[in-house]
Amino acid sequence: MGTPMSTRDAPPPYAVDAQDLGVRYNLRLTRQTTVRTSFRNLLKRSDGPTHFWALRNVSFRVVHGESLAIIGPNGAGKSTLLQVLAGIIRPNEGSVDVIGHVSSLLTLGAGFDPDLSGRDNIRLAGAFLGIHHREMEERLPGIVDFADLGDFIDASIKTYSSGMRARLGFSIATAVDPDVLIIDEVLSTGDAVFRAKSKKRIVELTKAAKGIVLVTHDMTWVTEFCNRAILLEGGRIVLEGAPADVVKLHQERSERSRIAREEELARRVAAVDKPSEATG
């Protein structure tokens, strides 16, 4: 106390501090349960695992100004991790501290109401995100401008193509200036022109935000724009480190698993073929 700390000892200003995260899913409570199925589940106690850990023992920190990429195969728990950081899912184990205002750009256009116009959907999205309506009205022209939908902005969303929806979603999601930005695979939306525009926007946000956590399958993005990367597999961290190293390991491992899958397939095909040869 009171002793001046040298810069080396000073606690780094964390934007995100995740300690020993664990998220467990109750398989009995999966979607579309009815009273009947849940009674049946109560009676049949012993069929298979009841729980599934989507994330386990995940710890990491994001320092101010840092951009962290989460990569990994499908079902590795990447999206679950982002949901935890965004505060949508509460972890069953461990803790997450996110300092400042978080903005999550998870799947774009999630809250769109197909019957409302593009303009009204911008207002609705702002209300969902908890942005004050006056602030939203101020941002509205900018969002409309960036989405560049022409007269369609006043037509109902159900007349939009999927690319137009994505453009509007991206424009809304990036119109906020958050302290911590959470991005889930939003870099590949729209046509080439819009993609270039959105890439530029993300880079600007990256510079402005205190911290970024993003999930992407675009490995060049990871190596170009991220300071650090985490490889997630089966809900656990396999490697954390420099983007180039992590991407390399990820590519090696996915290549290996692809070969393994192909060998397995070949083996099965052979097993099916053999008896037919014998009979034929």
Place this chain on the structure above:
Amino acid sequence: MSTPTPARPIRVARRLSSREFIAEGFREIWSRRRLARYLVRADLHKHGADTFLGNVWWLLDPLLQMVVYVVLVSVIARVSKPDYPLFVFCAILPWKWFSTAVNDGISSVTSRERIIKQVKFPTIVLPVSATLSGVVNFVFGFIPLVALILLFFPHRQFATILLIPFVAVVQFVFSLAIAMFVAATNVFFRDIANVARHGLRLWFYLSPALYELSDVSERSQTLGTLMALNPWTPLFESYRAVIYEGTMPSWGPLAVLLAVSLVMLALATLYFKRLEPAFAKVL
């Protein structure tokens, strides 16, 4: 080894007490009233704009329903009451609001599955807006009501009709509590809608909507006492008193119902808030 100064945690692991949960729920509703407003507007837009006659259906629907019940009761069951169409209309109007609030409340959370999994926002706003959209519908219902009185029952013009808001407030609190309860439950048991469809119909016929409480209590005292416990008994009787009979609503039972509804609302808020963290995972 120096431990870093603990960052100010946003998500606290500590469990809130029941009272804190309820307070938080109400705070969230108030702070997100703008969202509720947009959702109500979107809902109205959906129900009005896309049909051939638009909002005209809102006026026709209760009238057509009234015709059905009048035919059913006065022609088939041969029960005669003076100005029976108006008698029935007094019940149809508030009941439509209630059944819409319950039915829309049931799907209010599950139909917003996608945004719940993508954005952190207080989902408690959803059943609130479902209940609120019914208010607009209810208010629209006064157009055919007033028309009915002026054109066919001019001798039933009473100033007591202005007391409707007092009855409606009690109904609102009661409906909101039910809507919150079913909204959260439907996430875990998706067949609540089937139960509600039949449950609501049964409830309507068991309540003094098409008949009076006195019709029952004259025949059986115990049945009459049991019916007095039905929350819809004071509501229907009060609506009818102020619109059809031109008398004061039954203030006593209404006050009791308001007190009970407020307790129910607090419990429903608690129930909703306790289950809310699981929504994103289960949906």
